[in-house]
Amino acid sequence: MVVMRVRIDAERCQGHGRCYALAPELFAADEIGDGVVIGDGRVEAAALDRARLAVANCPEQAITIEEAD
Amino acid sequence: MGHHEPVTDWETDFDHTDDVWAADPFPIWDELRAKCPVARTTRYGGGWLPTRFEDVAAVAYDTDRFSSRSVLMTEFRAPMELAPAGIAPPISSDPPYHKDARRMLLPIFSPQAVDRLEPSTRAYCEELIDELRGRDVVDAAAEYAQHIPVRVIANMLGLPEADADAFRGFVDHVIGGVALPIEQRVEGMLALFGYLQGHIEDHIAHPREDLISFLLESELDGQPLDAFQVARTIGLLLIAGIDTTWSAIGASIWHLAKTPADRQRLVAEPGLLPTAIEELLRAYSPVTMARLVRADMEWHGCPMKAEEWVLLSFPAANRDPDAFERADEVIIDRQDNRHAAFGLGIHRCAGSHLARMELRVALEVWLAAFPEFGLADPDAVTWAAGQVRGPRCLPVRIEA
Secondary structure, X not given: OOOEEEEEOOOOOOOOOHHHHHOOOOEEEOOOOOEEXXXXXXXXXXXXXXXXXXXXXXXXXXXXXXXOO | OOOOOOOOOOOOXXXXXXXXXXXXXXXXHHHHHHHOOEEEEOHHHOEEEEOOHHHHHHHHHOOOOEEOOOOOXXXXXXXXXXXXXXXXOOOOOOOOHHHHHHHHHHHHHOHHHHHHHHHHHHHHHHHHHHHHOOOOEEXXXXXXXXXXXXXXXXXXXXXXXXXXXXXXXXXXXXXHOOOOOHHHHHHHHHHHHHHHXXXXXXXXXXXXXXXXXXXXXXXXXXXXXXXXXXXXXXXXXXXXXXXXXXXXXXHHHHHHHHOHHHHHHHHHOHHHHHHHHHHHHHHOOOEOEEEEEOOOEEEOOEEEOOOOEEEEXXXXXXXXXXOOOOOOOOOOOOOOOOOOOOOOHHHOOOOHHHHHHHHHHHHHHHHHHOOOEEEOOHHHOEEOOOOEOOEEEOEEEEOO
């Protein structure tokens, strides 16, 4: 089975906070409210919909989901 | 308002203070987007108005060619000498100065910091509701929405809640008075800074646990902030924190008052509220920003001149059908919602987490107290013109 992983482009992130509001098991806020990926960013099957939601709601388009190696 | 001639041609002579724009700007933006996606005006010393999402985003991201030295489209442009900080740092600052000035503020407005303010915000909303109970008709804008951010921000900054009327006067002048002649604009700003100066001096003599003292103890580039800079940043937070959030709360209550199906669904499914709030922010985005063109250039075919304005309408961008399906409809369970109500790029609203918390708590408390409510008199609803749009008179019938 393909394993997916989320990534945040820190250059694009401006701290809107949509990712950690929508998928708190995958993302957290740092001390200034920018989004950070929790752990290695692996997305369990149960969290895939929420990962996609985070991608679709990031105003800066800073989040990607890709296949983990 | 009535400071200017009514607009007859939106493509060549737009005016964000026009009465028609204030009452219902959506058809204006839709028509411009289809026929003339970057409108222009000779008012306010010249300006441009992009209405497509991608054009608004392009301006927001292009801090090289569009300066934030002034962000309110008026006859007044902040003096060049105030750069790089600008009149109200960091909203009025450009890179590279902007980054550290903003970073200094962000921890205060982080989600974690905002969480700590939720209980007091909720208690205050409940206090306001208690005073409305038992009445037939209340003004949800003037008697509820308006008071919430005033109290929250006054406590954060360290200004007396009792000065709420004075704050509203300043906000009304700075945001509501954008069409005023330059002398009156300057006079109003001096009054605001005069008021803040007294409180800052008092904080210098008697430091306490609030934002004014925090800023007075902060350093930028290894230098402590001077009192004038503290006053400008506090002025920004006071002005930016009040009628923006007030507008968002008011517009949300207005929508639910006129849309029984959405109101009933949110009463039945309170868990949907965070999703609904994003849609209400998209559809009724309160805040429009402005930029100044840095140097003469042609941009998307428009001959822009240095010091002309670009009105950065996030509200118009959020209604662009190329960016959102069924952009003109309010769909309270919309899942994919990459709206730009809090801006895009380096000037993303620093208070967005606070605003979202206030909006959610205000609506939770309102809906729990008044599950049945509707517009008492739709024709009596009035909307603020200019760059912050929301209902200022909102008579609502409550059946508690």
